[in-house]
Every structure is written in structure tokens, then in C-alpha cells.
Amino acid sequence: DQQVKQNSPSLSVQEGRISILNCDYTNSMFDYFLWYKKYPAEGPTFLISISSIKDKNEDGRFTVFLNKSAKHLSLHIVPSQPGDSAVYFCAASGANQGGKLIFGQGTELSVKP
Amino acid sequence: KAGVTQTPRYLIKTRGQQVTLSCSPISGHRSVSWYQQTPGQGLQFLFEYFSETQRNKGNFPGRFSGRQFSNSRSEMNVSTLELGDSALYLCASSLEVFAGYGYTFGSGTRLTVV
Numbered sequence: 001d002q003q004v005k006q007n008s009p010s011l012s013v014q015e016g017r018i019s020i021l022n023c024d025y026t027n028s029m030f031d032y033f034l035w036y037k038k039y040p041a042e043g044p045t046f047l048i049s050i051s052s053i054k055d056k057n058e059d060g061r062f063t064v065f066l067n068k069s070a071k072h073l074s075l076h077i078v079p080s081q082p083g084d085s086a087v088y089f090c091a092a093s094g095a096n097q098g099g100k101l102i103f104g105q106g107t108e109l110s111v112k113p
Numbered sequence: 114k115a116g117v118t119q120t121p122r123y124l125i126k127t128r129g130q131q132v133t134l135s136c137s138p139i140s141g142h143r144s145v146s147w148y149q150q151t152p153g154q155g156l157q158f159l160f161e162y163f164s165e166t167q168r169n170k171g172n173f174p175g176r177f178s179g180r181q182f183s184n185s186r187s188e189m190n191v192s193t194l195e196l197g198d199s200a201l202y203l204c205a206s207s208l209e210v211f212a213g214y215g216y217t218f219g220s221g222t223r224l225t226v227v
Contacts, residue, residue: 034215043117043203043218044156089156098210099146100169103156 003027004092006104013111019077021107023090026071030092034101035064035075038087047088048075080111115139117206117219125225131192134222138185138206144168145187146216147179150201159202162187163210191224199226 005024013019023033031052036044050057050064050073057064063076077084087108091101118137126132138145146169147159158171162181179189185206191198201223205216 036218041220043205043220046215046217049215091156098163098168099144099161099205099207099216100158100171101146101148101156101216102158103148105155 002105003030004090004102004104006088006090006107008107009105010108010110013080013109015082015111015113016079019075019080019084019109019111021075021077021088021090021109023073023075023104024071025073025092027092027094027102028068028071029094030102031095032093033064033066033073034091034093035062036089036091036103037084038089038106044089077109080109082111082113085109085111117204117217119202119204119219119222121222122220123223123225125227126194128194128196128226130194131190132194132224133188133190134202134204134224136187136189136204136206136219138187138204139217142206142208142217143185144207144210144216145181145185146205146207147187147189148203148205149173150203150221151199156203159189161210168210194226196226199224 034049035047038044066073087106090104144163146161161169181187201221203221205218207216
């Protein structure tokens, strides 16, 4: 049973445009959601997180939106840059689960100049 | 400051052997987690340690074990290796056991079982 799903394996956008990466989850007990970015041959890099008590968190070009009723979150990157090209993972953690993160399968973002 | 260091970076082992992977967290970080990444299963949680105690364990067989030392460095061991254990093994560290902080990952150890 996959509790965190990223249904789009890949996404291609033009430089300067908005990139929207989506993630769905099934477990209503998750209380933190995180986005990670991963380049080949490197470990994932933490981007941004959001608590389940919020519906939006912003950090520079990155904004995460959480829709609890739909069990859906999205990462918006504005404007997109070629250096943003990487695999993006969303992850979730439940109450008292600490460092146990449940990851989605990832979405490969390609930003074309 | 130095990031999370995993050694070795690459490893080739034969079926049936055992292997030990090492992880040195960021200085001051007391929580260390391990993940397995494969093309088919994605990133899967193995276990987490905090102050030398295992706090959480994922759904992996008993062949996978780990430990944490008093300096927060951690090792994971896989015994009786199987071909399916070929994967990228990632270690992540955090100040505390709190997902909201985000965990800092190392670059991983690529294990190939032949």
C-alpha cells in the first residue's frame, strides 16, 4: 500500500515559467510533509516542509500548498531555472514517527532554457 | 561545516556475504536514519537511531541491522546478501527526532551484489 504517491514520473517546463509538482497521500495521520530534491549520484536535499496545521509555506521561489481535505500537496517553483532540473520527492511523517519518512516515487523535472 | 559522510561510496559483494556501511552525521546531530533506494521500490525507510537507541524500524527482514555509537556515528549491516539487496543506501541526520526540521542526507553507498 503506497501511502504517498507522485503520479507524474516526469515534468518538462520552460525556463521562467512555473513548475507545479503534485503529491497525494492516503494516511490522514501524517502531520508533516516535506519536499526533497535529488541530483544523480547525490543524496536528497531538503527543500521545504509544511505542518499539517498550515495550508501554505513559502521559501523564496518555492511554495508548498497543502489541501488536507483532498489529501493533496503541491510544490510550486516560480520562476523555474535550468538548475532546478532534478528528481523531486515528496515525503510524509506521522505523529511520533520522527525520522521515519514515507517517500513518493519522485517526479523528474526538466527545465528547458 | 561538514555534511553527512557515508563510506564507502561504492561496494561490490557476492551473494551470501555480509556488508557493513558507515555513516558519520553532521556534528551535533543525534538522530541518524537509514534508507534504501531502488528503481522499483523507491526510497524506503530502514531504521532510525537516536542516542544509541533504535527509535523506529521499517519493514525489512532481520538480515538488516544497525547500531549507533556514543559519538552518533552509525553503522548498518546486511547479512547473507541477496541480489535484491543491490541498492543505494542513504543515511540522513538531524539534530533531533523531528521531521519538521528536515533531514540532511549523505551521498549514499552504492551496493552491488553479484
